[in-house]
Amino acid sequence: MQPTKTxxxxxxxxxxxxxxxxxxxxGQRLIAAGYSKVFGVNPTKPRxxxxxxxxxxxxxxxxxxxxxxxxxxxxxETMVDQVIAAKPRRIILNPGAENPxxxxxxxxxxxxxxxxxxLVLLASEQF
Numbered sequence: 001m002q003p004t005k006t007x008x009x010x011x012x013x014x015x016x017x018x019x020x021x022x023x024x025x026x027g028q029r030l031i032a033a034g035y036s037k038v039f040g041v042n043p044t045k046p047r048x049x050x051x052x053x054x055x056x057x058x059x060x061x062x063x064x065x066x067x068x069x070x071x072x073x074x075x076x077e078t079m080v081d082q083v084i085a086a087k088p089r090r091i092i093l094n095p096g097a098e099n100p101x102x103x104x105x106x107x108x109x110x111x112x113x114x115x116x117x118x119l120v121l122l123a124s125e126q127f
Contacts, residue, residue, distance in 0.1 A: 005034040014070035015040025017048040023070035026118045064088040068118045069097040
């Protein structure tokens, strides 16, 4: 059974405080859609418009439903094992964040992986 909007923990990997960035827009739209447990992974920003940021994904306690990725493969290289260790139910690789290494590792341990746009999934009520 999937968690509800109020219980699902969503992690935005590569979260930004810049309103022009898609990771920022995704955070705001997740909150507007009713998701109440949204975390951003950004070591330099403690809180952005109601979204708590953490330095790394290991700081999020409890089960993670979704990790939505907004970092490119080069930066992601250092985070693959951390994301897998967090054991999310699914990982969404947004455009520009596609990562065959992460996809393969995640699928090998039973984590759902989607190459999709979080903003489109929210707008079409498929998130």
